[in-house]
Amino acid sequence: MLDILKFKAPQQRDDIGKGRIEVKDVSITFGKGKSAYRATETTDITIEAGEFVCILGPSGCGKSTLLNAIAGYVEPSTGAVLVDGKEVRKPGPDRGMVFQQYSLLPWKTVYENVAFGPRMAGHSRTESGSTANTFLELVGLKKFGDRYPAELSGGMQQRVGIARALANYPSVLLMDEPFGALDAQTRLMMQESLLDIWRKFGTTVVFVTHDVDEAVFLADRVLIMSAAPGRIIEDVRIDLPRPRSTDMATEPAYMQARQHCLATIKAESRKSFESQNA
Amino acid sequence: MSQALKTTETPPVNATPEPAVVASPAPPPAGPTLRLPRISAAQLGNLGLVALSLTLGVLAWHLLTANNVDFYINFQNVPSPWRVFDAFVTHVQTGIFWTHIGVSMRRILISYSLACALGIGIGLVMGRSRLARALIMPYIEVVRPIPAVAWIPLAILMWPTEESSIIYITFLGALFPIVLNTLHGVEQTPEVLVRATQSLGASRWDVFRHVVIPAALPSIAAGLAIGMGVSWFSLLAGEIISGQYGIGYFTWNAYSLINYQDIVVGMLVIGFLGTGSTAAVKLLTAPMLAWQKRTR
Known part of the structure; x- marks a missing residue:
């Protein structure tokens, strides 16, 4: 049975962090000297605990780099990333990560993949297993536990990826274009499913995408990034009621937000396109 | 549990041909069923082709x-298959023939085990440490192309006994393919898997154990199979020049005695022992790669 108590939002629990993210004067430059490449301009963002924030930008603008800095894979060249006031120095289980694709361990079963995080946290095999089952049930894949990842469809694999990240009870869920490789129907289903999981689990979500519709549908706030080197050029609040459904796509508020983001991103994409061709 | 979560999505219609997306639940096990090893028609056909090919070869011979x-x-001095077979049957009944085989297999076992342990170890260290790689790689590059036969004089001078010099030469042959394949396998580790496990709380050691080694296993297994083959022909080189027993010595001795059918007996025994031991290595490494079978 699904243990509802376990899904108490991190904000209502006192045993883990709350998930407030501060990106303070962060800029990221790769390499040194002549070959140095500036991935992002100085950026300042505060994401409140429990917020669902989408980072939207043209491809190659550095949005994934910024996410990787929050995850701890990339060290900011200037400034610092703080999660609940603590500076991020390396990746950790408090920040769950969902990648675009193929990030499950192919030699472990679905069940073992989800139980991996709890095992690393030092929980017993039985305890980790029951956590894995709980989260596989949350994403509707409990009966696929003994399959290997490659035996599942792309969408199912991503749901396992989400379950795996959540099994550590992270205060922050970082998602790097997680539905980018899925077909359109599956993507819509996954978006609804993700909102449902988020409503139950209530963690802070930072979701990177280049898809305007996806960003507007999912987010409380859409942060629009400029062409490379990226910086946040707009912070758009999406005031659509929750729970959201795909039917809202025709509502004026949705259309207006979408139109606004689209215009901004279009201008940026053109800039990026022209600079690449220059 | 909400209904929305239970909706199973339609399998994505990808451009890339995914091997049969399994979206349907597994069929319930219907009581205890006896599972016989099934040989498919294709496998049967393959066996038939192998038999046909060998028959044609012997016929041509x-x-x-x-x-x-x-x-x-010139085939005038080449013994016929029947004479070779006769010689083989005679040898099988003598104890010394089995001693030759036993001694060779013992040498292979010792040298190959050493090569496995050291080869995988060195390969893993080289794959994870740039320093180790830079220090060890030049030796591998230079020593690897030296054929086993070229090592014989020096090996005899260096090692206290003939036995140890033969084992050294055999070991060296198996070592390089194992090191290089292990190194290659470690380098194949997908970075996204390393990152994914790091964000799940994995330490350096955990990453090594749960990501790097499993990712390298298919390549390591290939190296082990190649290494087994190479160890046989290195062993033969060692046995031909020095030693009193061993199937290589048997073959070389037959040549000295101008006993043509025994030369061929020796050659064929070596061939079958090499094939058999390589097959054994593949069989032993197969369970570690079971996940690959299910995912192809």
Whole structure:
């Protein structure tokens, strides 16, 4: 049975962090000297605990780099990333990560993949297993536990990826274009499913995408990034009621937000396109 | 549990041909069923082809020797399959023949085990440490192309006993393919898997154990199979020049005694032992790669 108590939002629990993210004067430059490449301009963002924030930008603008800095894979060249006031120095289980694709361990079963995080946290095999089952049930894949990842469809694999990240009870869920490789129907289903999981689990979500519709549908706030080197050029609040459904796509508020983001991103994409061709 | 979560999505219609997306639940096990090893028609056909190919080969060998063909290549002194078979049957009944085989297999076992342990170890260290790689790689590059036979004089001078010099030469042959394949396998580790496990709380050691080693296993297994083959022909080089027993010594001795059918017996025994031991290595490494079978 699904243990509802376990899904108490991190904000209502006192045993883990709350998930407030501060990106303070962060800029990221790769390499040194002549070959140095500036991935992002100085950026300042505060994401409140429990917020669902989408980072939207043209491809190659550095949005994934910024996410990787929050995850701890990339060290900011200037400034610092703080999660609940603590500076991020390396990746950790408090920040769950969902990648675009193929990030499950192919030699472990679905069940073992989800139980991996709890095992690393030092929980017993039985305890980790029951956590894995709980989260596989949350994403509707409990009966696929003994399959290997490659035996599942792309969408199912991503749901396992989400379950795996959540099994550590992270205060922050970082998602790097997680539905980018899925077909359109599956993507819509996954978006609804993700909102449902988020409503139950209530963690802070930072979701990177280049898809305007996806960003507007999912987010409380859409942060629009400029062409490379990226910086946040707009912070758009999406005031659509929750729970959201795909039917809202025709509502004026949705259309207006979408139109606004689209215009901004279009201008940026053109800039990026022209600079690449220059 | 909400209904929305239970909706199973339609399998994505990808451009890339995914091997049969399994979206349907597994069929319920219907009581205890006896599972016989099934041989498919294709496998049966393959076996038939192998048998046909070998028969044709032996037939050609028979015809060439029976007719004493001398057309650029001279078959006049090559023993016929029947004479070789006769010689083989005679040898099988002697104890010394089995001693030769036993001694060779013991040498292979010792050298190969050493090469496995050291080869995988060195390969893993080189794959994870740039310093180790830079220090060790030049030696591998230079020593690897030196054929086993070229090592014989020095090996005899260096090692206290003939036995140890033979084992050294055999070991060296198996070592390089194992090191290089292990290194290659470690380098194949997908970075996204390393990152994914790091964000799940994995330490450096955990990453090594749960990501790097499993990712390298298919390549390591290939290296182990290649290494087994190479160890046989290194062993033979060692046994031909020095040693009193061993199937290589047996073959070389037959040549000294101008006993043609025994030369071929020796050669074929080596061939089958090499094939058999390589097959054994593949069989032993297969369970570690079971996940690959299910995902193809």
